Amino acid sequence: MVQATEGTFxxxxxxxxxxxxxxxxPxxxxxxxxxxxxxxxxxxxxFFPYLAERGIAVYGIDQRGWGRSVKTDSDKGKSGPTARVLADMAAFIRTQLPSDVPVFVLGHSMGGGQxxxxxxxxxxxxxIKQIRGWVLESPFVGFAPELQPSWLVVASGRLASHVLPHFKLHRPIPPEDVTRDPEVQASIRADGLMHEHGTLAGLxxxxxxxxxxxxGKFILSSNVKSLFMVHGTADKATSFDKSKEWFVRNEAKIPDAxxxxxxxxAHQLHADPGKEEFYEDVANWILERSGTKGPKSTIEAHL
Incomplete structure (x- = not known):
């Protein structure tokens, strides 16, 4: 049986x-x-219980400004500048390094861009040298056309972020744009932890x-050994085309891509009808690079 535990970092x-x-x-x-x-x-x-049943330990964190890491209203969406975001991520990853088994990092959407x-x-x-592989699920490399803001909105927002960095904007994403599953759409609407706000500085x-x-301004490290990028062709939140362009531009640099x-x-491969294929692909990809594929496991209902 999978052991799920909660904690703080x-x-x-x-x-x-x-x-x-x-x-x-083991x-x-x-x-x-x-x-x-x-x-x-x-x-x-x-998704995570399935990976654990296949022998893959999963370590997740509610990032600064999100989920149960929000303690007060002022915390909502207050993720900070990129230096802060990366420092949080690196520190959390280092809690599992060095490791006697291979370590992988997965990012979804905004987390994929991070x-x-x-x-x-x-x-x-x-x-980076210590990470065996990187998994990107629908990474935010560009907006899907449905959510693409105008250049004026982007420019105005960046300017305002210097004046009012903690000012909050309501940035809802329609549940129908992230999954085709009506049950998941309903759960998104009912989830009180999904506050839909971001600060100007964070955005x-x-x-x-x-x-x-x-x-192409950001140059991928030559120490990235393995990378697996997955994206839905009907994604209405992040751009499938931009993800593919990034991959094509960087593929030759990565020994195992x-x-x-x-x-x-749709956007949430882990919560879309047919998600079982995604679950298995990620588990198999990780285990193949860990020296074993391990036993298959039954995929349980998502809710």
């Missing part, structure tokens, strides 16, 4: 919520995950990371 005055899913038997690999915008670690349904930024930041080369930093990735398009899938 303290860093620079913040106490961040964590959750861990451990296999009942740990074959570790996966450290970073969630997306307006999300939290408990919204990945059967993971790619981390893997492109020279300051963290010592950490500007996220846009800067996205621009750096899509433009794979891109998989999920035809007709």
């Amino acid at each position: 303290s860093i620079d005055g913040a106490s961040l919520f964590t959750k861990t899913w451990l296999p009942d038997g 740990i074959k690999a570790k996966m450290i995950m970073f969630h997306g915008f307006n999300d939290h670690v408990d919204r990945y349904y059967g 993971v790619l930024t981390l893997a492109s930041t020279p300051e963290y080369e010592d950490l 500007a930093a996220m846009l800067d990371r996205t621009d750096g990735l899509s433009s 794979r891109f998989k398009a999920f035809d007709g899938f």
Whole structure:
């Protein structure tokens, strides 16, 4: 039986919520995950228990400004500048390093853009060398056309972020744009931890990371050994085309690189009809790079 435990991770005055899913038997690999915008670690349904049943320990964190790491209204969406975001991520990853089993890092959506930024930041080369592989689920490398803001809105927001960095904007994403599953859509609407707000400074930093990735300004580390990028072709939140462009531009630099398009899938591959294929692909990819594929496990309902 999978052992799920909750805890906290303290860093620079913040106490961040964590959750861990451990296999009942030997740990074959570790996966450290970073969630997306307006999300939290408990919204990945059967994905993490499934990985744990396959022998992969999962370590998740509600990032600064999100989920149960929010203690007051003023905390909502207050993720900070990119330097703060990357420092939080690196410190959390280091809690599992060094490791006697391979360590992998997964980022979804906003978290995927953060993971790619981390893997492109020279300051963290010592950490990057210790990561066996990187998994990107629908990474935020560019906006899907449905959510693309005008250049005027982007420019005005960046300017305002310097004057009122903690001013909050309400940035809802329609549940229908992230999953085709009506049950999951209903659960999103009912989830009180999904506050749909971001500060001007946090949103500007996220846009800067996205621009750096899509433009090629951020150079992926030569120490990235393996990378698996997956994206749904019907994603209405982040751009499938921008993800594919990033992969094509960087593929030759990565010794072991794979891109998989999920035809007709929406933004949350882990919560879309047919998610079982995504679960298995990620587990198999990790275990193949850990020296074992391990036994298959039954995939439970997502809710």
